[in-house]
Every structure is written in structure tokens, then in C-alpha cells.
Amino acid sequence: MQTRASLRVGDQPWVKWSLISLALFIVGTLLIVPLVAIFVQAFGDGVQGFLTNITDTYTLHAISLTLLVAALTIPLNLVFGVFLAWLVTRFEFPGRKLLITLIDIPFAVSPVVAGLLYLLLYGSNGWLGSWLMDQDVQLMFSWPGILMVTVFVTCPFVARELIPLMQQQGKEEEEAGVTLGASGWQLFRRVTLPNIQWALIYGVVLTNARAMGEFGAVSVVSGNIRGETNTLPLHVELLYQDYNAVGAFTSASLLAGIALITLFVKSFVEWRQARQRRVLDEVSE
Amino acid sequence: MKLVKHAKSVALALAIGLGSSHSFAAEQTLLNSSYDIARELFASYNEHFAAVWKEKTGNTVEVRQSHGGSSRQAQAIIEGLRADVVTYNQVTDVDILHTRGKLIPADWRDQLPNASSPYYSTMAYLVRKGNPKGVSNWDDLARDDVSSVFPNPKTSGNGRYTYLAAYGYAQKAFEGDEAKADEFVKTFLSRVAVFDTGGRGATTTFVERGIGDVLITFESEVNNIIAEFPDHGFEVVVPKVSFLAEFPVAVVERHATRNGNLELAKAYLDELYSEDAQRLLAGFNYRVHNEVVQAEFADQFPSVELLTIEEIAGSWDDAMSIHFANGAKLDQLQRR
Numbered sequence: 307m308q309t310r311a312s313l314r315v316g317d318q319p320w321v322k323w324s325l326i327s328l329a330l331f332i333v334g335t336l337l338i339v340p341l342v343a344i345f346v347q348a349f350g351d352g353v354q355g356f357l358t359n360i361t362d363t364y365t366l367h368a369i370s371l372t373l374l375v376a377a378l379t380i381p382l383n384l385v386f387g388v389f390l391a392w393l394v395t396r397f398e399f400p401g402r403k404l405l406i407t408l409i410d411i412p413f414a415v416s417p418v419v420a421g422l423l424y425l426l427l428y429g430s431n432g433w434l435g436s437w438l439m440d441q442d443v444q445l446m447f448s449w450p451g452i453l454m455v456t457v458f459v460t461c462p463f464v465a466r467e468l469i470p471l472m473q474q475q476g477k478e479e480e481e482a483g484v485t486l487g488a489s490g491w492q493l494f495r496r497v498t499l500p501n502i503q504w505a506l507i508y509g510v511v512l513t514n515a516r517a518m519g520e521f522g523a524v525s526v527v528s529g530n531i532r533g534e535t536n537t538l539p540l541h542v543e544l545l546y547q548d549y550n551a552v553g554a555f556t557s558a559s560l561l562a563g564i565a566l567i568t569l570f571v572k573s574f575v576e577w578r579q580a581r582q583r584r585v586l587d588e589v590s591e
Numbered sequence: 592m593k594l595v596k597h598a599k600s601v602a603l604a605l606a607i608g609l610g611s612s613h614s615f616a617a618e619q620t621l622l623n624s625s626y627d628i629a630r631e632l633f634a635s636y637n638e639h640f641a642a643v644w645k646e647k648t649g650n651t652v653e654v655r656q657s658h659g660g661s662s663r664q665a666q667a668i669i670e671g672l673r674a675d676v677v678t679y680n681q682v683t684d685v686d687i688l689h690t691r692g693k694l695i696p697a698d699w700r701d702q703l704p705n706a707s708s709p710y711y712s713t714m715a716y717l718v719r720k721g722n723p724k725g726v727s728n729w730d731d732l733a734r735d736d737v738s739s740v741f742p743n744p745k746t747s748g749n750g751r752y753t754y755l756a757a758y759g760y761a762q763k764a765f766e767g768d769e770a771k772a773d774e775f776v777k778t779f780l781s782r783v784a785v786f787d788t789g790g791r792g793a794t795t796t797f798v799e800r801g802i803g804d805v806l807i808t809f810e811s812e813v814n815n816i817i818a819e820f821p822d823h824g825f826e827v828v829v830p831k832v833s834f835l836a837e838f839p840v841a842v843v844e845r846h847a848t849r850n851g852n853l854e855l856a857k858a859y860l861d862e863l864y865s866e867d868a869q870r871l872l873a874g875f876n877y878r879v880h881n882e883v884v885q886a887e888f889a890d891q892f893p894s895v896e897l898l899t900i901e902e903i904a905g906s907w908d909d910a911m912s913i914h915f916a917n918g919a920k921l922d923q924l925q926r927r
Contacts, residue, residue, distance in 0.1 A: 430671030439671060447672040529672040530664075531622065531657040532630075544658060547627045547791055549819045 344562050347555035359556040367533045368541035368557065371449060375537065376517040379456050383513050387464025388506070392498070395472040396480070406469065412459050421455050421526025428454075447529030452537060455523040460516045464509035471505045472498075475586075504579045511575065515568040519561060618651040621855055624674035624843075626661040626681075628790075628812065632875045633678070639871055640862050644855070652855065660789070661748070662687075668694065668843060675847040675856040678840045681748045682900075683907050685839045694845045708837035709863035710877040713895055714756045715810035715833070717797070717817070720824035724804045728830045729760040732805060733778045740803035742793045743786040744921055749793075750786070753807045754921065755910065756834035759898035763832060777924040798823065809836060810892075811876045835897040838877070 349356050359365060394406050412420065428435040428445045438445060445451045479501070483493045499506075521539040528535045536544065538557055545554035625633055637654040644652045657664065657672065661679040668674050669692040679685055685707075688694045700706045718726055724737050732739050742750035757779050761772035784803040787793040790812065797806035798820050805828075808816075813827045840860050847856040862868055869881040873888045885892075904910035914920045 425670055431669065435671060444671070444673065446670060447667060529657050529667050530659045531655050534655055544627070544630070547658075548630050549628070549815050551819070 341562060344555055344558050347551065348559035350552045350555070355552060356556055359553045360560075362553070364532050364536065365541060365553070365557060368536050368538045369560065371452075371536065372518050372538040374449070375453050375456050376514055378453055379460055379517040380510055380513055382457055383461050383464050384506070384510060386461060387468060387509060388502075390465045391468035391472055391502075392494075395469060396477055409462050409465050409469075412462050417455075417459050417520065417522030418526060420458055421523035424451065424455050424458070424523075424527055446527050447531070448535060451527040452524050452535060455527050456517050456520055459520055459523050460513045463513040463516065464506065467505045467509035467512070468502055471502060475501055504575055504582060508572065508575045508579065511568055511571050515565065518564055618653055619852070619855060621652060621654045621676065621852055621859060622657065622672075622674045622850075623654055623676050623678055623859070624657045624664045624668055624672065625678045626664065627658045628815070629678070629680075630656065630658055632872070632877075635875070636863070636868060636871060639868060640859055643862055643865075644858065647858075654859070668692065668846070673846045673850060674843055675850055675852045676840065676842050676859055678838070680836070680838050682837055682839050683911070685841050686907070688841070688843065692845075694843050695841050696844070699841045700839070702842075703840065703860060704864060705880050706837065706839070707841060708839050709860075710838050710869070710872045710879050711897075712809045712811040712836045712838070712877055713829070713833040713897055714753050714807055714836065715813050716828040716830065717806040717808065717813050717825050718828055719804065720826065722826055722828065726805050726828055729757050729779070729832070730764070730775075732757070732782060732807075733775060735782070737805065738782050738784040738803045739779075739805040739807055740784055740787075740793050740797045741807040742789050744915065746788045747790060749790040749808060751915065752809075752834050752836050754780075754914070755900070755903050756830075756832075756898070758914070759834055759903040760830070760832045762903065763898075773920070773924060780925055798825075810878075814876045829893045829895050832896045832898065834903070835899050 348359075351358075390405075390409065394402055415423075425446055426432050428438065428451065430436060430439045430446075435446065445454065479497050480493055483497045488496065519539060520537075521543075524537055525540055525543075528537065528540055530536060530540060530544065532544070538561055542554050542557045542561070545551075545557060548554075623633060623637075633654070633656055637656070640654065641652050644650060657667075657674060659667075661681050661684040664672075664679070665677070665684040665687050668677065668688060677685055677688065682700075685695070685699065689697050689699060696702075703709070716726060718724070724731070724734075726732065726737060731737055741753045744750040744754040754776070758772065758776050761775040761779075765771035765775065785793075785796045787796055790808055793806060793808065794816055796802050798816065806816075810827070810829060817825050817827070840863065842853070842856045842860060844853065847853045863872070864881070866881055866883055869879040869884045870887070873879050873884050873891070876891070878892055879885065879888075900907055900910055904913055912919065
């Protein structure tokens with residue numbers, strides 16, 4: 307169907323070429339030019355300037371904090387996502403549909419609202435926060451708070467990738483495993499995991515990109531303490547406010563670099579997933 | 592295998608995280624919650640203070656900085672950010688620490704000299720090369736061939752100061768005739784080309800988009816802008832009458848006591864009034880109270896008649912309700 311429709315458009319060369327050039331124009335002005343501009347600005351003071359900016363104590367700390375948050379967020383959401391996807395695709399229980407809907411809450415609310423929610427709950431005026439303050443536990447305006455909101459905004463990614471795939475694959479293979487006497491752990495390791503591994507990696511890549519790039523929610527709970535609670539995206543804004551455009555774009559170029567790597571990994575994983583699907587289709591035929 | 596790897600990375604990350612928070616515990620640390628764009632000022636002052644403190648007590652002190660819009664910064668402290676001291680650019684944002692959080696005493700303005708404002712600034716104009724429109728005072732900004740740019744008084748303290756400066760000028764010029772003053776400010780507001788949400792946005796509009804003949808912002812900011820865009824040949828004009836923009840400071844006593852930093856926090860703010868520190872502040876283009884330093888920097892700061900908030904509106908509370916509340920004077924005058 308689709309190929310025939312596109313052929314029909316292609317029958318008139320001017321339609322085809324004007325559509326192609328329009329698309330290229332939009333992609334160029336909206337995506338490529340700004341991306342290039344980030345790197346041009348970052349190297350505005352030459353390579354030496356770039357290196358000076360990047361080895362700045364506060365920039366280095368922002369990088370390490372961002373890496374720390376991502377490194378903790380990924381395993382947490384990996385376990386949570388797999389657990390949740392397994393639960394809703396392999397078992398029938400009351401409230402299952404509701405649970406699937408609830409997973410999307412972090413996508414549905416604005417990150418700023420998410421940040422405020424945590425602040426209202428765990429801030430010193432919140433009902434959990436005032437108790438925590440008495441125990442001398444500081445969650446908000448320190449890195450655990452940043453981790454909490456990051457986990458919140460990224461928690462649907464892995465589950466969202468797994469659920470459709472696991473639904474499609476069905477539970478026949480696992481049932482076969484059970485009849486052959488596999489334990490729960492064996493079942494997961496030998497049957498489920500190989501089937502979902504590429505979707506899992508895909509989810510992790512998205513989680514990572516978002517965890518490193520999150521601004522809104524983190525901004526609310528960070529407190530903007532330089533060298534302590536300043537993540538890379540917040541650092542970009544701070545430098546820009548400081549009239550340090552080159553420094554800001556240097557940090558921004560790191561984030562853009564992460565984005566580019568994410569895109570490559572994502573394309574690779576998509577290609578592997580497509581291949582796996584083809585193999586599955588051939589087997590089922 | 593995979594799980595083991597993950598467990599390792601978690602452990603490693605935790606170690607890094609805990610390690611980094613522990614390594615600072617060996618020395619005294621102080622947290623200063625400040626407004627944005629004050630980073631370089633306090634980076635420089637903190638170095639100065641650390642040296643003074645080391646000489647006085649033998650202790651090493653590391654001052655950590657939190658920067659942001661000062662209303663948001665104050666809110667964060669009320670929500671539990673454990674800052675020892677605040678150094679803001681708006682009196683109302685320090686007041687809120689008393690009224691909403693009971694974190695500082697009601698008489699915080701009496702705790703330090705000059706109403707707890709160790710340095711001050713005023714609203715000045717940045718004009719294009721050679722001042723082609725010949726702008727020198729507020730009445731020029733009401734001319735129909737001059738358009739100005741400054742942040743929206745609704746969303747920005749910077750913009751609020753500009754509005755009050757213009758209003759104070761009009762009150763003086765028309766000798767307290769409120770109807771005429773209103774009329775003047777109405778014309779003045781109608782000449783504004785763009786209202787950005789914040790100071791930084793207004794700068795971008797003026798410099799990079801080339802809109803407007805005059806950018807109105809803090810005198811202390813103007814030099815930063817000139818330094819960032821040296822090719823534009825911008826010039827500074829300080830009007831004859833302007834608004835006294837105070838930069839209030841206070842010890843957040845509840846938090847400082849809890850952090851065991853009360854003495855350190857007080858010393859940190861006291862030192863701002865010393866001659867050396869005042870010289871340092873003047874070097875960042877802020878006006879200061881120390882007379883010796885004033886004489887040294889006389890060329891840099893043209894004399895200007897500064898109106899206080901008390902003269903213009905009675906108090907900050909009144910200013911907020913008379914001018915900036917919804918449907919108040921600002922809203923009425925902006926209706927075209």
C-alpha cells in the first residue's frame with residue numbers, strides 16, 4: 307500500500323523534489339544548523355579555550371555529578387522496568403490495565419511539576435521533609451534529591467519499550483520452559499532475557515539520554531550550588547547567565563555529543579531489533 | 592554477569608558520591624545563596640575572605656555558592672536549602688525569609704550598617720555607539736523617536752527597578768502631581784520596544800537582535816555587557832535621577848546555627864564592609880559606602896540623585912500593592 311502511494315507522488319517529479327527540498331530545508335534550519343552552531347560557539351576561543359573551559363573545576367564537577375546520577379538511575383530503572391513489564395505481561399490481576407496507564411504518569415506531567423511535587427513532599431515544609439529534617443537527613447538540594455527526580459522522570463522508558471514486545475512475543479516459550487522444569491531465574495536468564503535484550507538496551511539508551519539531559523525537574527530540587535548540586539544542563543544555564551557564552555556552549559557541546567552518541571547507538575539497536583524480528587517471523591512461518 | 596556488573600557500577604557510583612560529600616567535611620564550609628550574575632564577584636570576594644579568615648583564626652574556609660533568580664533562591668531556603676548567608680539583589684526576597692520562614696529576625700536590616708546593604712547600584716542606560724539619539728535622562732525615553740528595552744516589571748526585579756526609577760523621576764519632575772506622573776510613565780512604557788522576561792533576555796534583544804535605542808539595566812551590569820560585546824562600541828549613560836538599588840545581605844540564623852557556622856557567617860558579612868572588600872566591590876562596578884574607596888573611584892561613578900523606595904512608594908510592601916499587584920498601577924498604565 308505504502309509503496310504504491312509513494313510511487314504515485316513520485317510520478318510527478320516536481321512534487322517529489324519540492325517535498326524533498328522542503329524536508330531538507332526544515333531539517334537543515336531546525337536541526338543541523340543549531341547543532342553545528344553549538345560546536346562552532348564552543349570552539350569560539352579556539353581549542354585551548356575549549357580545554358580551559360572543560361577543565362574548569364565546576365565544569366568537571368558538573369560532569370561527574372551528571373555521570374553519577376545517570377549511573378545510579380539506569381540500574382534502578384532497569385530493574386524496575388523489567389519487573390514491571392514482566393508483571394503486567396505475564397500475569398492477570400485486577401488493576402493491571404490501570405497499572406499500565408499509571409506507568410506513563412512521568413511522561414504526562416511536566417518535569418517542573420514533578421520537581422515541585424518532590425519539593426512539596428520532601429522539602430522542609432513538606433510532611434515527610436519536616437520529619438526528615440529532624441533526623442538531619444537532607445534529600446532536597448543535594449544529590450539524592452536530584453537522583454530521586456531523575457529516576458521519576460525516566461522510569462517509564464524501559465517498561466514502555468518492553469511491554470509491547472513482551473505482549474507480542476507471548477508467553478508460550480516461557481510456558482514451554484516451565485514444563486521442562488526451569489526455575490524462575492533460569493526462565494528469565496535463558497528465555498526472557500535473550501528475547502528482550504535489544505529492547506532493553508534501547509530503553510537504557512533512552513533512559514541515559516534523558517537522565518543526563520533532564521533540566522526542569524532537577525532545576526527545582528537542585529538549589530544550584532556550584533561544585534555540589536549543579537548538573538551539566540544546569541551548568542549550561544548558569545554559565546550563560548554569567549555572560550560566559552563560550553563556557554556555556556562548551557558544556558552544551560558535551561550534552562550534544564552525548565545526544566549524537568545516543569542517536570548512533572539507537573539506530574544500531576533499532577537495526578538489530580528489526581533483524582531479530584525478521585528472524586522471529588521466519589521461524590514462525 | 593550483567594547483574595554483577597551493574598551491582599559493581601552502583602557500588603562504585605555510591606563510593607564516588609559519598610566520597611565527594613565527605614572530602615569537604617575536613618574544613619569549614621559556608622554556603623552563600625546569591626543572585627545570578629554575581630558569580631565572579633563572589634568568586635573573587637570568597638578568595639579575599641578565605642585569606643582574611645585564615646589570618647584571623649588559622650582555619651581554612653571554603654565558601655560554596657548557590658546562584659539563581661533571588662526570589663527562587665529565597666524560596667529554596669524556605670523549602671530547606673541550608674544556606675548560612677544570603678546576598679541578594681532585592682530586599683523583598685530577604686524579607687520573605689522572615690515572613691514566610693521565620694529563619695531570620697524581623698529587624699534584619701538593623702543588624703548591619705547601611706540597612707544591611709554593603710553595596711548598591713542604580714539603573715543606567717546602555718546606548719548605541721556615539722549615542723545617536725542623544726539620550727541623557729528619563730524624559731528622553733518618553734520621546735517618540737526613542738525606543739527602549741528593559742525586562743518586564745511583572746516578572747523581573749530588574750524591570751521593577753527601572754519602572755520605579757522612571758516613576759520616581761516623574762514624581763520629582765511634576766512635583767508630586769500624580770496624574771501628570773502617571774501620564775509620563777504611561778508614555779514611557781508605550782515607547783518600550785520589547786518586554787523580555789529577564790535581564791539576560793533584554794540584553795540579547797538589544798545586542799543581538801539590534802532592537803531599541805536604549806537598554807536599561809543595573810549600572811553594575813552595563814560594564815559586563817560592554818565587555819562581552821566589545822565590537823559594538825556601546826556607551827554608558829547614567830541619568831541625573833535614578834533609583835537606589837540595594838543589595839541586602841543577612842545571616843540565615845536558623846540554618847547557620849544548625850550548621851555550626853554562626854560566627855563564621857557573621858564574619859563573612861562583616862568583612863564586606865572592610866575597605867579592601869569595598870574596593871573589590873567597586874572594581875566590579877558596584878557603588879560602595881566607604882569614603883576612601885568612593886574617592887578612589889569617583890571617575891567611574893558619575894554623581895546621581897538616588898531615590899529610595901520610601902520616597903517613591905513608602906515601602907516595598909506598598910510598592911508591591913500600589914504598583915505591581917494585578918490590576919494595580921503598572922497594569923493600568925500599560926493598557927494602551
